[in-house]
Amino acid sequence: MVMSVSLLSSHESVVWSEFHKGHTTSEIAQATRNPNWLHERGLMTEKDLAEALRRIKEIQRRLRRGERDSDRSRMEHELDRVAREWAWSPAYVSRVLNRARKKIDRVLRNHATSHRLDIESVLDYKGLLMGFDYQANAQVYIVFTLDLGVVVWYEHDSYGGKPCSECPKEKACRVTLDTIIREYAITLRPDEVELPMTQQSIAVFRKLAAKEVPRYKRKESD
Template sequence: MGLLSTHEAVVWWEYHHGKPTSDIFSEYEKPKHIPDYIFSILAKEIDSRISNPKEAEKEKEKISRMQFTSSAYVSRVLTRAKSKIEDSLKQHANSHRLDIENVNGEKGILTGFDYQANTNVYIVFTLGLGVIIWYEHTNYGGKLCDGTPYDPLAQTDGKQCPKLEECRETLDTILKEYNLTLNPKEEEMYMTQQSIRIFGKLGAKQLPRYQRETQEGE
């Protein structure tokens, strides 16, 4: 899973799909299948390092179900995940020499500014694609996503942006993992505009609260 352990990845996913830590524990108090999205990522990792199909299937079976011991444990797992993610976001920002404006490990996003490129930069953690670094831009080589000239008076070859599929996968991954939605108007936007809306939604996202497990007698 790269940066996060399997437990951290599952808790992170469930937390960002609206479940406080007490609810996550309740669901996994008894062994339960992990989310399909998480399993598919782990299965690919297993296939990449284990060539024997039978051994690979055994490993997949081991990680297909999960059980947590308490709500307090789930909270600790989430805290560890947040800390790892925040540290990673800062490291990437420093390596790109960005001026950090805001970092939120709980939401998995860092916003900064690149003075050399004179643009805003968004760094987002994802389970599927790792850490994403997105430079805010209005066009790519003078073209919009579908090849339309950014400048109405300019001419282009008419071909769509070569980064179109990569950008679409990136934004769709963020939408899916952080359980964000676009309204019909936003869905019709070019990704250069849509991306700003998505990062704004992530930064403003309301998160479920931590809920401490109530001990008997309290």
């Protein structure tokens, strides 16, 4: 079951997406210093992009002409000051990520309640809730996606005893799994790629649950 909702703001959507591409909040903040990066993600208008690039090029031109170290230092400081007019700070990115996480946590729990599930775990940084439906006697995964909204997936062996190829929802299921795989950067082994979706879905959700997110990555120096 897929329930599409507009849950996150534009900033929250971008941060959530970049976070699950493996970028830390500091890396996302650094990326926003580039106006082209913001424009590509719909966060800066064409007009604002043109003005930002004009100002950057002007400062860079003056920077190349600077002969004294003091001139270059002043120009570099000015370039940094200008970039901060549109760039996000790491603290702001962290706040945006936390807002997104709390919204996702709430919507996952609400869906679990409406489906009368016994909640086993909520991994809000991964957009995943795992629960069990005792009436259906089935494991249930509830996943947040940017493209499809909230996905409620009941673990199942077949469609009334028939394989996926004979299920009328085969195409919809394929789109759903592919969306989760893409948005959460999940890599399947060659043998897992060949599995029927009833089994492949289990591999996808287990990999998502086990996925290491940037917030918990250790620095190489640790």
